[in-house]
Amino acid sequence: MNGAESLVRTLHGAGVSVCFANPGTSEMQFVDALDRTGSMRCILGLFEGVVTGAADGYARMAKVPAVTLLHLAPGFANGAANVHNAKKARTPMINLVGDHATYHLKYNAPLTADLEGAVAPFSDWVRTATTAETIGRDGAEAVAAAMSGPGRIATLLAPSDTGWNEGGVVAAPVEPEPLAAYDPAALDAAIAMLESGEPTLIYFSGAALEDPALTGLLSAIADKTGAKLLSPTSNRRIERGAGRPRVDKLFYAVDLALEQLRPYRNVILIGAPEPVAFFAYPDKPSVLLPEAARRLTLATSEEDGVAAIRALADRLGVSRPVIVDAPRPIPPKAGSITYEALAAAVAAALPEGAIVADEGITVGRGIYAATTGSAPMSWIAITGGSIGIGPPLATGAAVACPDRPVVALQADGSSMYTIQALWTQARENLNVTTVIFANRSYEVLKQELYKVGANPGRGALDMLEIDRPALDFVALARGMGVPAKRVEDAAELCRTIADATKEPGPFLIEAMVDD
């Protein structure tokens, strides 16, 4: 057995069953091994950013990592932005990056670059395989690294001869490192804060958001103690919707976030760092909490926040979730697609069990609140701030959950970073309904331009408009084999989303937003 086959068999034995791939010459032995062993589902992306973003979406829903197959330093770099998003989400991911044969590197062929250097800033764990005999073991350790703690980026660099040489050994799975224990002293301090009668915030993220039983415990704690609950602007996944505890998020805009956090004297952090501004701006603070607020880290994201929440509930003697019924969304009336009508259309159209992949950016910002009373759903969103995650994230989620409809809420500007994902959706016949918010502008950046104190001229604003020429998303989708429709009426938008989610296969809706 060659090294490539031993690696593929090892990964499969450790629970990895999907490979998102954009291979090149230096990965042909892995393509061959994937085919011969027949052990994994292989999904092709036309661009590496699709591959890595899909691996992220897959793992967020499947809770096991996929493996990506990438080609040398430039191939990894093409996928690095979405690896960055996955790293910030703490999504488990294994990247298998081919390199030149060990003996070929010294010749500095055109595709040679510092591969270890290129992957390091975006990875939590990096290993370069050295022989066919040991690459299986490297693979087992990569899976363990990816599954360790809250989820990690493990990148295995594989010189081509470690794949094609004979002598491969299939390695047994390696146990991942569990989350560290939270500090019991912090638990006492948290109880004291919660019982102090002072305005107290529980600021939480991570696994607690992915299980309604845990957000339910938090809702019970809040109800009993008068504390408030809040989650970061960006999270790996939130289970939410009608009949589930409500999860509010920190506002993105600094002024709004400051207002939101101003009331609190005590802040208990569980699985989330202290909230900070997404960007710095002249004359605005980086730190969002009031200076006088006492901060208490009950569990970092590397510690067992779920156990901490259970212990808190136990100490406070609560167990029943408190669910405030949000009104069932009402479909919008016929008329132009204002931001409000857009939110109403999505909220009313979402079917039971939908997965929402959110890269709505500015236009979509109202949709999260509007969908509080929508049918129960999984909400996955951009996490590391690097736009271009939406179409791949939806793609990967649909691979993980073939029986659930995926609705991709997608700003137009950011969609163009990884629009190639539509082709993979067509190829795999994935039930993804992409709603493009066509406002023909980098709207978020126009707002940001004013925030840095600029009094922008036409030239500066022109750099943030994408209406010349207008992008025709219906044509783009059809060009990649995805049926599509342009919609200008809010009521029709609602019906079209609902209908598309019921049909198998992908569909794209270009919603002409009236801003």
Place this chain on the structure above:
Amino acid sequence: MNGAESLVRTLHGAGVSVCFANPGTSEMQFVDALDRTGSMRCILGLFEGVVTGAADGYARMAKVPAVTLLHLAPGFANGAANVHNAKKARTPMINLVGDHATYHLKYNAPLTADLEGAVAPFSDWVRTATTAETIGRDGAEAVAAAMSGPGRIATLLAPSDTGWNEGGVVAAPVEPEPLAAYDPAALDAAIAMLESGEPTLIYFSGAALEDPALTGLLSAIADKTGAKLLSPTSNRRIERGAGRPRVDKLFYAVDLALEQLRPYRNVILIGAPEPVAFFAYPDKPSVLLPEAARRLTLATSEEDGVAAIRALADRLGVSRPVIVDAPRPIPPKAGSITYEALAAAVAAALPEGAIVADEGITVGRGIYAATTGSAPMSWIAITGGSIGIGPPLATGAAVACPDRPVVALQADGSSMYTIQALWTQARENLNVTTVIFANRSYEVLKQELYKVGANPGRGALDMLEIDRPALDFVALARGMGVPAKRVEDAAELCRTIADATKEPGPFLIEAMVDD
């Protein structure tokens, strides 16, 4: 004046007049300064790979660098593959990458990453600006670094407060480092080789390919001494065509390259390293020259190869170029677009003064030889092996040379990495005629799969087919505002290319290749 304005004015004072941009929040003060100073042409790309590839194409033709404007580590990473190609081409390029404000970095906001680490593997020169007072000087040194030697990648990291703080100082241009002198002893040795009567090869690249007067001197040297001339498979730019000296290139395929190099006992290297295989394969050598061949480096790419060629010609007493007239290409007859007919169609259609941007990969491999007798042209091609350079390279070349038609020879698979460049072509009304070679397959990878010794099954081959669904490039082009046409007949293809190059603005031809 703030730091951003001082930087923009410094860059402009040093000769930089074009900015290819895909900015984000941390670059808004630079967008504002570019607008207010009105000193540069700003060209927007929808994706960073477009921006960096266009900067490469621009500088190859303009012979001065453009500046790119990119957003943090993920934004740079999105553009890194084409920075890699530019680095291997030794194209001068300045990357201005925004970062979080200096005081904001420690908060580890979502977009925070090791930016210096991310840019280092793809840059020759890296500097992080620290204050508004000094960023002007940093900019002047970045331009000098980019213009030093044969051309370099200079990456300046700009925390946002170094841009928006007051106190900016416009810096005077800094003198770039010239090329090093070649070794005069090597000149004597080269003369001895050339006069030895033994089979001798002059293997050259770099500036000598960009001036027909220099390839003319080399042709005279070869004619007088019986030496042969050859250039690498990939080069920054070649000036060629009817009435100019013929430039042959090393074959990409290892077996063919070995055959091509087998005759030589002496090899004189000028501006090019010893030829090596693009990739390693089981049971094929990495080194392509015969073991017994004597290698002589007359000038490395860091040394003055042009002076070396002039000195050689002087010592040998030659000056008149030897031009072997290649036959004027004959347009193909009506019929299906075979590889041969494709080459004939392109060769006959190319107008005088065309710039050919070549990412034709496997299907296009015959076109270079077929165009030897075409009207005089500039030929620019993928250099670092990282696919996805074609559409941006053509875009940047058209910006540099608005009076010359650009013909982009484009494989279908690789086009999809940076297809967003079409939108920039439409926005800037660039005269780029893109010919997509639609064979609906990663043809090069299928060949590579067999070379690693695989006996591939259907699953492996399926990973290298992109025909399910078929990409509709006419729809994709129209979706980005570029008129387009599908062509299935070779004679019509030739006419359509010729017509499109005569019209202003972009056009795309989907050539349905019969393989």
